[in-house]
Amino acid sequence: MDANKNRIKARLNKKINLEYETSNRAAFLYIDLSEASMSYLLHASGVVTGSLSCFCLACDAFLQSARHATHHVGTAEHQQKAGAVQLSDKFPHDHIKKFKRGYYCEFCNVLMPIASKVNVHITEDEHKHNKGVLLLKPLGLDVVAFNNVLIEEKAWHGLIEGVCSLCNAEFEDEEDHKADAEHSLNLVLKPIQFAADNAIFRHLDDTASQCLICNKLLAPGRMSEHFVNAEHLEIYAKQHIETNGACRGTETEEITAVTENNDKVDDCDNPPTENFEKDIEEEETRDFAKANKLTYNKNNKKSFCRICEVHLPASFKSIKEHVEGTNHRRLVASSTPSTTEPKDPGNLSKQETIKFIKSTVDIETPFNIVTIINLKYCILPNSLSLIWKNDSRIRCVLCNMNLPPHSNVSDHINTRQHSLKWINVPVITSERNEFIREVHPGLYHCGFCHLVVSGWTDMKRHLECSDHVQRKAVWEQRLRDHKAGAQEFLRLHPQTVFVQLMKMLNE
Ligand SMILES: [Zn+2]
Ligand SMILES: [Zn+2]
Ligand SMILES: [Zn+2]
Ligand SMILES: [Zn+2]
Ligand SMILES: [Zn+2]
Ligand SMILES: [Zn+2]
Ligand SMILES: [Zn+2]
Known part of the structure; x- marks a missing residue:
């Protein structure tokens, strides 16, 4: 890579970092379209590609070759028709479009006659992988996956605390090592993989894979567990960014060129040193x-x-x-356990949820449902129930278990097992303007951000970070918007859902 290009990349990176700082990583980032692979651009324009010829689903037209198709998608008539077809909101993250001839998956170039087939399709590994690869984009020196999660430069290069996990070698100077030809080759050869739970990892060898979100090495048997553990999810949440999403540009060459090449690239040989030493x-x-x-x-x-x-x-x-x-x-x-340092400083005052909560009111807004607690806090209902939802994955933070995909969350919340735990969760009352619960000993849940932080020191740090401050401000505004409505509701229905729950448990 020539020096000029490097400079441009560095500048771009700096600009984006600035945007992060000023707008809390919610920067509206524009990513260049020009690097997208040709066939994907056709798929994203509603053209199914075959071995030789193509078919435009938007215009219902046969196209003799990819060249014809490329010309076709540039015509005004096609762009008008294709522009009228939106991504299906039934599958908001999977780039499925509904055409006259069926549901079309842009990532996989697959046409399905009915929606139920799509439900199955989007859970398949091949779809997950195609989606992951096609949405992978360079962003300055970092990389964005799924249009919304940032893989930092160090993680992308596999650099963990002075050791390069791609080359399996120590390095002195990070910049020198990244510029090394052997390292670059490893970067191209070691495939990125995508799996359920938005897992993004790199298969290094038979003994280790690397989580690109945490930049951590994992033993093969620990993989699936890692992608649902609280610490990983916490980092995942921190790496969340918003991009313009509409862009389909990808740098796929590097990935598609990957062969399952297990012929190990030789370890960097250590320079000969004196054997004695x-x-x-x-x-x-x-x-x-x-x-x-x-x-x-x-x-x-x-x-x-x-x-x-x-x-x-x-x-x-x-x-x-x-x-x-x-x-x-x-x-x-x-x-x-006996040598564990105390996880909280001991001067926290706490009160069980059942005693702390006097009322809860659910308010339906045009965009979502919010819950108002004690007319003082406004948060997401799932945050109150301690349920994490991410695409089709649902996890109960309190019971530490995954619920079946697409299952009804309230079925779980209403189980005796969950409710009994839930009412006893301590609320940290010494932080009066926060809604923090200690979901497990030493693990604190921030109600506004709906995330879990380990240790009180880290929770204090979280409360000061700009992410939290901004999210909290948004929820405080929502409280102001809906407080009067909630008050009115409580006046008409003095017995709240919460009281009903208590009654149910006492039966
Ligand atoms: Zn067309
Ligand atoms: Zn697909
Ligand atoms: Zn390396
Ligand atoms: Zn991880
Ligand atoms: Zn260890
Ligand atoms: Zn539960
Ligand atoms: Zn928070």
Whole structure:
């Protein structure tokens, strides 16, 4: 890459960072269309592509070849017809359009006669993968996935604390390493994969994959668990951005060029050092690893942490960094409960939800339903119930379980099991203008942001971050908008849903 291009990218990146700072990552980003792959541009214009010829679903017209099709989508007549067809709002995130001849998936170039087939189709791995790949876009030096989640430059390059997980080698200078040809080749060869739960990961080798959201290595057996754990979801929420979405531009060349090439690209060879020094270093590393319950394998230059189930390069530096990392320390602490440091400072005043909540009123707005609690807080009903919904995935934060996709959330909320836990969740009353509950010991839920933070120190930090401040301001405005309505409702229906719930539980 020439220097000029680098400079432009850096400038673009800087501008976007500025936008993040000023508008809380809700920047309306425009991404260049010019890099989209040709066939995807046809699909996005309503043209089904076959082995040789094509068919325009918008105009109901046969097109002899891709060249004819490319010409066709440029005509005013087509653009008018295609422009009138919107993405189906039944499947808002899956780029499905309804034409006279059926439902068409732009990502997969698949035409389906009825909506129920689409329901099945969008849960299939192939669709998830195509969607992920086609929506992957460069944004400055970072990358955006699904049009709404930012993969930071370091994660994209697989750089974790001085170690490149793509090259499986340590590096001194980050910029030098990224410019290295072997690193660039690895970047192209190691495929990005997409799976259920919006998982975005890179398959490194048989022993490790990398979560691109957390920039963390995962053992194969830990994958599915990782993508639904609270810490990952928390980071996912932080990386959320808004883009113009309408743009279909993608840089697919790099991804489609990927072969399932498992012929391992050789590890960067360490420069020859004196063997004596090397032996001592290896011995120290081995002892250090052992003392911290990590296995150490000098032959394949790997170590494995049994506590975190993570593979690491077997260097002293990376093992030390891992052992001192917050994740590892947290897991160690939780497996030896007696030595756990207190998770909250002890001066928090708390009150059980059942005692704290005096009234709840649900208000239907043109866009969604909001819940007003004690005429003082306005939040999402799912935030109050502690249910996370993301596309078709539904998770109860309180019961720590996934609910079947598309299931009725209120069925779960009304179970005795959930309700009994829910009424006993402590509300942190010392933060009077916040709605924070301690959903599990040491895990705090912010009602306005509907996210969970581990440890009170981090929660305090969250309350000061601009994301939270801005979201809270939005909810306070909604409270002002709907308070009078809620008051009126309570006057007419003094017995609220909440009281009914208590009655139900006492039966
Ligand atoms: Zn057409
Ligand atoms: Zn599809
Ligand atoms: Zn590298
Ligand atoms: Zn993750
Ligand atoms: Zn560990
Ligand atoms: Zn539950
Ligand atoms: Zn918050």
